[in-house]
Amino acid sequence: MGVVDGKPGLRERKKQRTRTAISEAAITLFLEHGFNQVSVAQVAEAAEVSKRTLFAYFPTKEDLVVHRLADHETEIARVVRARPPRTAPLAAVREHFLKGLRERDPITGLNDHPQVRRVHQMILDAPSLVARMDRFKTGAEQALTQALQETADIPELTARLAAVQIVAVQWALAQDNAERLAYGEPAGERYAGAVKDAEHAFSLLENGLRQLTPRG
Template sequence: MTTESRPGLRERKKQRTRDAISDAAIALFVERGFNEVSVARIAEAAEVSKRTLFAYFPTKEDLVVHRMADHETESARVVRARPAHTAPLDALRDHFLDGLRRRDPITGLNDMPQIRELTQLIFRTPALIDRMQRFRAGGERALTEALCDTTDAPELIARMASVQIIAVQWALSMENFERLISGETADARYPDAARSAEQAFALLANGLATVG
C-alpha cells in the first residue's frame, strides 16, 4: 500500500462507519420513534461506542439531518455557478425543475419507501422540525451572500429575495410530499408538480425582476 493511498482508505473507512451509524439510527427512529430511541441503543445497533458515535454526530438530530446537509447551501451554489447573462431566478427555476425530473428527494417528489419514511420521520418530530428551520435559515443566509456577491442587488434586497425564494422552494416541496403521502405516485404527480413550480417562479419573477 502506498503512502498516498492511506488517506483515501481512511476516509472511505470513516464514511462507511458514518453511514452505518446513520442507517442504524434512522431504522430505529422509523420503527420506534425519535424520542423513544436512546443514543446508547443506536451505538449498540451500529456496533460502535457512544464516544465514536458522538465523534461523527455531535447531536442526536444530526443522525438524521446530515442526510440533507448538502442541500442547505444548494441554492447559493446554483446562483454562483450559473452561466453568464443568466438571471439568478432563472437558474434556480431550471435547477428545481431538473430536480423534479430527477426525482430529487429535496423536491418532495420521490416515492421510494425509505425516502418517504425519512421525510415523515422529520415532519412528525418537533426536534427535527426545529433543526430543519435552522437548515432553512442557513440556506437563506447563503443565498443572500451569493446574490450580493454576484449581482448589484443591495443587501436588503438580496435578503428579501432569498427569503421569498427559499420559502417558495420549501412550499413546493411540501406540497409534493403531502400529495405522495396521500397516495399519489411520483410519476403521476410530476406534471402538476412541474406546472406548479413554473407558476410559482413566475410569481416570484414579477416581484424580483430587478434582481440580477
C-alpha cells in the same frame, strides 16, 4: 503525513466505516420504531460503539438523520453562482428546480420511493427534526444571500429579501408535493401538476403579488 495519491490511511478508513455504521444503525432503528422512541444509547449499542463515540461523530441526535442533507444547504447558492452569464438568478433557480422535479430529486418533494417517504414522515413526526430543518432553511437563506450579493451586484438588504423569498417558495413547493405524495398520489401522476405549480410559483416570484385580488 503526506499520502499523495490513493490511500486515505487505515485510521481514516476506519473512521469512515464507523461513521456510516452509526448512521445506518440510526436510520434503521428510527425508521422501524420512530425517532423519539429510540434512544441514542440504543443506536450506539446497535452500532457497537460507546455513546461517547457516537457524539464524537454526530453532535446531536438529530444530526444522525439530517447529516445526509448537508450538501443541499448550499445547493441553491451554488446554482446561482454557477449560472451562465446574462442569466437572472431566479431563472437559474427555476430551471434547477424543474430539473429536480424531472429527476424526482427528494428535495423537491416529488420522490415517492418508500424509503424517502418514510424518512420524510419520520421528520414530520418529530418536532426536533422539524426544528432542525428550519435551521437548515436559514442556512440556505444565508448562503443564497451571499451568492446573490457576489454575483448580482445588488445591495445587501435586497439580496437578503430575494433570498428569503426564493428559499421560502421553493420550500413551500416541496412541502406541497410531499404532502400530496403522502396522501398516496404517485409521483408520476403528480409530476405535471408539480411543474405547473412550480411555474406558477416562480412567476409569482418574478412578477409579484399584485395579482392578488382585493376583496369587496
